[in-house]
Every structure is written in structure tokens, then in C-alpha cells.
Amino acid sequence: MKYYNNIKYIFFIAIISTFVWYQVYQPKELLDIYIGIRFLSRPAGYLWFLSIYLLYTWPCMGIVERKFSEGGIYYLVRSKSHPSILRALNKELMLSIIKMEVVKLTCYCGCLFLLRPFKSFHIDIHILGACIRMMVIMYFVCLLQIYFESLFSSTVAFILIFMVGLFGIFIGDYIYYHGFSKKIILLASSNLTMHLRYLWLGINNIIIVMLMLLKILLLESILYFHLKKKDFIA
Amino acid sequence: MEKIIVKNATKEIRKKIILDNINYTFENGKIYGLSGRNGCGKTMLLRALAGLIFLNEGDISYDGQVIHKDIDFPESIGIVIENVDLLGQFDGFTNLKLLAEIKNIITDEEIIDVLNRIGLDAGNKKKVKHYSLGMRQKLAIAQAIMENPEVLLLDEPTNGLDEDGVLKIRELLLEMKDRGVHYYTSKS
Numbered sequence: 001m002k003y004y005n006n007i008k009y010i011f012f013i014a015i016i017s018t019f020v021w022y023q024v025y026q027p028k029e030l031l032d033i034y035i036g037i038r039f040l041s042r043p044a045g046y047l048w049f050l051s052i053y054l055l056y057t058w059p060c061m062g063i064v065e066r067k068f069s070e071g072g073i074y075y076l077v078r079s080k081s082h083p084s085i086l087r088a089l090n091k092e093l094m095l096s097i098i099k100m101e102v103v104k105l106t107c108y109c110g111c112l113f114l115l116r117p118f119k120s121f122h123i124d125i126h127i128l129g130a131c132i133r134m135m136v137i138m139y140f141v142c143l144l145q146i147y148f149e150s151l152f153s154s155t156v157a158f159i160l161i162f163m164v165g166l167f168g169i170f171i172g173d174y175i176y177y178h179g180f181s182k183k184i185i186l187l188a189s190s191n192l193t194m195h196l197r198y199l200w201l202g203i204n205n206i207i208i209v210m211l212m213l214l215k216i217l218l219l220e221s222i223l224y225f226h227l228k229k230k231d232f233i234a
Numbered sequence: 235m236e237k238i239i240v241k242n243a244t245k246e247i248r249k250k251i252i253l254d255n256i257n258y259t260f261e262n263g264k265i266y267g268l269s270g271r272n273g274c275g276k277t278m279l280l281r282a283l284a285g286l287i288f289l290n291e292g293d294i295s296y297d298g299q300v301i302h303k304d305i306d307f308p309e310s311i312g313i314v315i316e317n318v319d320l321l322g323q324f325d326g327f328t329n330l331k332l333l334a335e336i337k338n339i340i341t342d343e344e345i346i347d348v349l350n351r352i353g354l355d356a357g358n359k360k361k362v363k364h365y366s367l368g369m370r371q372k373l374a375i376a377q378a379i380m381e382n383p384e385v386l387l388l389d390e391p392t393n394g395l396d397e398d399g400v401l402k403i404r405e406l407l408l409e410m411k412d413r414g415v416h417y418y419t420s421k422s
Contacts, residue, residue: 073315074377077284077307078336 237261238283238385242292243277252278256293265411270420277316280387281408284313289417296385308385312378317391319370327356340381346379349373353402367394375403379410386410 237301238260245253260266268276282294285307294301296308320329332346346356360386362373364374373395378386386407392400 073284073313073318074320074333074374077286077313078381079332220337227267 237297239295240250240279240283240292241337242406243279243289244291245275245282245283245287245296246290249389253282253289261319263411265407278391280313280389283317283385284304284308284311284315284387286315306310310381310384311387311392312381312385314371314378314389314391316393318374320362320373323361325359326328326354326365326376327358327360329362329373330380336378337381345380348376351406352376352379353399368396372399372403375406379406382410 238257240256240260242253243253243256252421256279268279270276278287281300282289285294285305286300288302293303296305299305299392301308320326321332324398327350330349331342334340334345340342348354350373354369354372354376362370365373372389375391378388391403395403
């Protein structure tokens with residue numbers, strides 16, 4: 001299977017993320033979660049995810065290029081063609097990408113969890129702003145991760161970036177929502193039954209997986225055209 | 235693999251000509267050495283032979299198959315490029331295993347055997363980033379030869395090796411040649 005290794009990791013992430021979502025939301029059903037389920041059910045939510053994945057492309061390409069100075073060419077010459085570079089660098093590269101995904105999802109879920117006391121706030125108007133802000137923050141988180149990885153071991157970088165990401169997002173959102181506290185609107189609870197909500201949650205996770213696949217395909221295509229025009233080592 | 239033909243190979247980087255109309259035919263079963271002053275293009279030629287750079291003019295073919303036209307990289311090649319380390323966060327064996335998993339043509343035992351023959355302890359869990367220069371060089375050579383490639387390109391293969399290490403590598407390469415590995419292109 002062409003993307004076997006990637007899919008393996010992606011499903012791992014999907015399972016973990018699903019677990020986290022359930023852990024966060026299941027115990028307090030009444031709070032549930034406009035900022036969670038409905039967040040993803042709206043175009044802005046998907047836009048956020050899609051944007052994140054598109055924006056990942058650049059740092060991921062940075063990782064690939066960096067890896068070429070760290071023995072990546074030894075992987076490269078064993079692959080049969082340029083498009084298979086990602087597969088050749090699979091383990092190492094995907095590990096980096098996945099770490100970023102884990103960081104992102106953990107930060108996001110952690111943020112939502114911490115924000116539960118402030119559960120009711122105006123989403124309709126501000127959700128896009130929140131999406132963009134979180135997207136920008138996470139993008140810098142990715143860049144920071146790459147930077148930290150160049151300075152420290154992967155594990156230390158992971159811990160550092162996790163702390164930075166979580167802290168940054170929490171503080172950012174705390175300030176944001178308190179700053180806009182006067183505009184808070186109490187939202188009615190969802191009309192969906194719990195079963196339907198969980199079904200919807202499952203569908204959302206499948207969509208996340210599909211987006212991850214899309215990202216990998218996109219990344220590989222861009223990388224192919226990028227490398228077609230560029231020497232590996234000049 | 236019968237022959238490698240370099241035809242009118244020209245490479246220009248930032249308006250500076252690195253390879254200037256190189257023509258040569260590398261024949262089966264021989265060891266070639268490239269020598270020259272610093273910056274004369276020895277490494278660049280090796281990179282071109284490995285398919286790692288795009289030539290501005292000319293082409294390189296392996297048994298009639300032109301690099302970057304018919305194939306992206308030679309089918310069976312082992313390379314050591316100067317100043318390129320393996321992944322520092324893993325030990326030597328893990329690095330070789332990760333590489334070997336791409337083609338999946340050698341076993342763990344064969345990897346261990348190559349490491350032992352080259353003078354590295356396969357059971358050593360030390361991370362590559364903590365390796366000495368000589369150990370890194372040995373590991374790089376090990377990854378190049380472990381799959382018995384038909385073509386071997388070694389850039390400064392004895393860099394950082396002590397006298398004993400140089401002799402060991404030399405013996406290993408000659409032994410490989412006798413076993414039927416077709417090409418060695420090496421420089422020092």
C-alpha cells in the first residue's frame with residue numbers, strides 16, 4: 001500500500017485525538033460544546049484545519065531540506081524517483097510531522113479544556129478571528145519546533161514547544177475572551193442527541209484524517225515540483 | 235552494469251562553471267580515483283554521477299539509461315558524500331536499519347556483519363552525534379557498501395580514519411571488487 005506507513009501514523013493520531021476529544025467532552029455533556037463539535041461543523045472550522053495543513057507544507061519542506069544535510073541523500077539514492085523522497089525519509093520526516101500534529105491537537109484540546117469555565121461566548125462573529133489567531137499561533141509553534149529541534153534533542157524540543165504552545169494559546173485566548181466579555185452571548189445547547197453528536201464527532205475525525213492525507217499528497221506534489229527545479233546539494 | 239558514460243557534462247552554479255564539458259567512460263570492474271586541487275569539481279562530479287544534481291548541459295548514462303531522463307537515480311548505487319552525517323539521534327545500527335528498510339534486500343544479520351567488518355560494534359547504543367569523526371566515516375562507508383551496490387561512489391573515504399581503519403577499508407573494498415561489485419569511483 002502506497003501510503004501504508006503514513007496511514008499507520010495518521011490513524012494513530014486520529015485515535016489519540018478522538019480519545020482526547022472524548023475525554024474532554026464526555027464527562028460534562030451539558031457543556032458540550034459549541035467550541036468543539038460545532039466548531040468543526042462550521043465552514044470556518046474546516047477552513048482553520050485546512051489552512052493549518054496548507055501552512056504545514058512550508059515547514060515540512062524545510063524539514064526535508066534540512067534532512068538532506070543530515071544524511072537524507074543516503075535515503076534519496078535508495079529511492080527510485082524524486083516523488084518517493086517523502087517515503088524514503090518516511091520515518092524520520094513523518095515523526096517530525098506527527099509530533100507537530102500531536103502538539104497541535106494536544107494544545108487545541110488542552111486549550112478547549114482550560115476554556116471550559118468560559119464556555120459561553122460569542123462564536124458566530126468571533127470564531128473566524130479565533131481560528132485565524134490559533135492558526136497563526138500554531139504556525140509559529142511549528143517553526144519554533146523546527147528551531148528548537150536544531151538546538152536540542154527532539155524530545156526536549158517537543159516538551160518545550162508543547163509548553164510554549166499550550167501556554168501561548170491559553171493566555172492568548174484567555175485575554176481575548178476576557179477582553180470581549182461584554183459581547184458574550186449564552187448559547188443554547190445543541191439539538192442533536194448525544195449519539196448523533198458522537199457520530200458527528202467520529203465523522204469529524206474521519207475528515208481530519210482525510211485532510212491529513214490531503215496534506216501529505218499536497219506536500220509530496222509540491223516537493224516533487226520544488227525538487228525538479230532544484231539541485232539537492234549545490 | 236556495463237558502463238557509465240559521462241557526455242559533455244557541464245555544471246554552472248551562480249555563473250561559476252564547476253564542471254566544464256566533462257567526457258569520460260567508466261568501465262566495469264575498475265576502481266577510479268579522482269584527484270585535483272580544492273574546488274576543481276571532484277565532489278560535484280560524484281554528485282552528478284549519483285544523480286544528486288542537475289547538469290546544465292550534457293548527460294550521464296548508466297547502461298544507456300540517462301539520469302534525470304530515463305531514471306532519477308542509478309538502480310544500484312552506494313555513496314559516501316563528504317561532510318554528510320547520518321541521523322545523529324539514532325545509533326549506528328538503527329541508522330543502517332532505517333536505510334535498509336527502503337530497499338529491504340538485506341537482513342539485520344547482514345547489517346551487523348557489515349558493521350563488524352568495518353570495525354564498528356553493532357551492539358553499541360551510542361548515538362551517532364556522539365561518534366568520533368572516524369566512527370562516522372566508518373558508518374558512512376558501511377551504509378554505502380551494505381547492500382552490495384553495483385556502483386560505489388566514495389568522496390574522501392579515508393577522512394578521519396586512523397592507519398588501521400584505512401587498511402581495513404582498503405581490504406574491504408578490494409574484497410568487494412573481487413566478489414563482483416562493478417565500480418568504485420573514489421577520490422582522496
